[in-house]
Amino acid sequence: MTNRRTRSDGERSRDAILDAAAELATVEGLDGLSLARLAEVTGMSKSGVFGLFGSKEELQLATIDKARHVFITEVIGPALEAPPGRDRLLRLCVGYLDHVERRVFPGGCFFASVASEVSSRPGPVRDRVADEQKQWTGLLTENAERAVEAGQLPTDTDPEQLTLELSTMLTGADIAYLLHEDPAILDTIRTTIHDRLGR
Amino acid sequence: MTNRRTRSDGERSRDAILDAAAELATVEGLDGLSLARLAEVTGMSKSGVFGLFGSKEELQLATIDKARHVFITEVIGPALEAPPGRDRLLRLCVGYLDHVERRVFPGGCFFASVASEVSSRPGPVRDRVADEQKQWTGLLTENAERAVEAGQLPTDTDPEQLTLELSTMLTGADIAYLLHEDPAILDTIRTTIHDRLGR
DNA sequence: ATGTAGACCGTACGACCGTGCGTGCTAATT
DNA sequence: AATTAGCACGCACGGTCGTACGGTCTACAT
Numbered sequence: 262m263t264n265r266r267t268r269s270d271g272e273r274s275r276d277a278i279l280d281a282a283a284e285l286a287t288v289e290g291l292d293g294l295s296l297a298r299l300a301e302v303t304g305m306s307k308s309g310v311f312g313l314f315g316s317k318e319e320l321q322l323a324t325i326d327k328a329r330h331v332f333i334t335e336v337i338g339p340a341l342e343a344p345p346g347r348d349r350l351l352r353l354c355v356g357y358l359d360h361v362e363r364r365v366f367p368g369g370c371f372f373a374s375v376a377s378e379v380s381s382r383p384g385p386v387r388d389r390v391a392d393e394q395k396q397w398t399g400l401l402t403e404n405a406e407r408a409v410e411a412g413q414l415p416t417d418t419d420p421e422q423l424t425l426e427l428s429t430m431l432t433g434a435d436i437a438y439l440l441h442e443d444p445a446i447l448d449t450i451r452t453t454i455h456d457r458l459g460r
Numbered sequence: 461m462t463n464r465r466t467r468s469d470g471e472r473s474r475d476a477i478l479d480a481a482a483e484l485a486t487v488e489g490l491d492g493l494s495l496a497r498l499a500e501v502t503g504m505s506k507s508g509v510f511g512l513f514g515s516k517e518e519l520q521l522a523t524i525d526k527a528r529h530v531f532i533t534e535v536i537g538p539a540l541e542a543p544p545g546r547d548r549l550l551r552l553c554v555g556y557l558d559h560v561e562r563r564v565f566p567g568g569c570f571f572a573s574v575a576s577e578v579s580s581r582p583g584p585v586r587d588r589v590a591d592e593q594k595q596w597t598g599l600l601t602e603n604a605e606r607a608v609e610a611g612q613l614p615t616d617t618d619p620e621q622l623t624l625e626l627s628t629m630l631t632g633a634d635i636a637y638l639l640h641e642d643p644a645i646l647d648t649i650r651t652t653i654h655d656r657l658g659r
Numbered sequence: 660a661t662g663t664a665g666a667c668c669g670t671a672c673g674a675c676c677g678t679g680c681g682t683g684c685t686a687a688t689t
Numbered sequence: 690a691a692t693t694a695g696c697a698c699g700c701a702c703g704g705t706c707g708t709a710c711g712g713t714c715t716a717c718a719t
Contacts, residue, residue: 297706306669313667380639425645425648439575495677504697
């Protein structure tokens with residue numbers, strides 16, 4: 262009797278499934294997340310996977326949450342080493358581009374690849390994605406404000422406008438990079454952002 | 461063996477189908493283009509629709525071509541009224557944002573909404589989308605070069621870099637606008653681009 | 660020792676998908 | 690008038706999807 266199942270086993274299975282789900286969703290889409298494929302990857306049965314979440318929507322929401330944690334670990338966390346303001350803002354942007362190039366998710370930025378899919382389908386899933394996006398841009402704005410206050414950026418800089426300028430460039434770069442598989446695109450955007458925020 | 465056939469009927473049906481397909485694809489995705497729904501919308505039978513294209517891939521390629529024509533009519537055509545260089549570049553960018561807001565396609569820019577879907581699935585469809593994208597950015601670069609030559613932009617401006625900066629912002633703005641349904645995003649990007657290209 | 664909760668499996672159902680087959684129908688060519 | 694190409698149809702196939710239910714096993718409290 263070495264193999265026993267407990268609640269902690271369920272959590273481990275859940276986490277393993279979500280790990281695979283977050284990666285799969287960036288390739289197949291959030292709606293294309295199939296129980297069958299997830300079961301195949303994790304070595305479980307379809308119903309075993311299904312039972313752990315109860316519905317497909319719950320699975321999707323949990324997947325979004327998992328992707329958020331990965332994003333925090335891979336991008337936001339490291340950027341917090343830099344002091345608030347321009348430096349941190351720069352680290353956030355470059356960190357984003359790096360995690361795309363590093364293929365943390367096979368289909369690039371999770372939220373970018375999922376956004377265009379859910380944007381035309383109102384509901385809890387779409388709202389959750391929109392919320393995560395807002396948190397991200399909020400973090401950018403926060404540091405843009407600090408940068409202006411600290412005189413690291415021109416005083417007539419509008420933090421909200423700068424945030425939108427940066428965030429749209431980032432997701433746009435993600436998409437263009439994936440479509441053309443050309444790392445030069447990321448490099449160009451990196452220097453563009455460096456220029457924009459001043460050396 | 462003389463052939464004369466009744467093209468008109470087939471051609472008309474084909475065009476009606478593609479019209480619906482281009483709109484549908486921006487909502488359901490290129491892969492989510494279902495024969496059943498297309499048949500339902502156009503009032504034809506599933507097999508009638510299928511027979512006109514022969515395969516789903518052919519339907520997808522034809523849909524991309526149709527979307528290209530719509531984009532040319534709605535965005536590129538009007539922008540050609542402006543003289544080459546900075547003015548035309550500006551008209552192209554603003555025209556793009558306008559066509560998104562005007563909901564020429566219900567799911568925003570056709571190519572943006574389709575790019576993230578096909579980018580992870582190599583093949584003719586993905587290549588076709590990438591080609592169209594390249595034509596679009598090529599048009600931007602062309603006018604950026606003219607603008608620099610004409611002294612409408614700083615002489616140290618790199619046309620390729622400017623193109624990437626603009627094109628990523630445009631598709632990024634499209635996605636953000638659709639996700640949050642907030643027209644202010646488009647306005648902000650409009651002024652950002654105006655600022656970037658100088659008044 | 661026993662009861663119970665929850666993880667997990669096997670199987671099945673209904674829906675929807677893309678794809679073919681066989682067949683009228685229309686209209687241009689003969 | 691006869692022929693014929695090809696548009697459009699109804700129908701049915703095999704496959705995959707999400708979902709549901711019943712059953713089995715394990716861990717833990719009692």
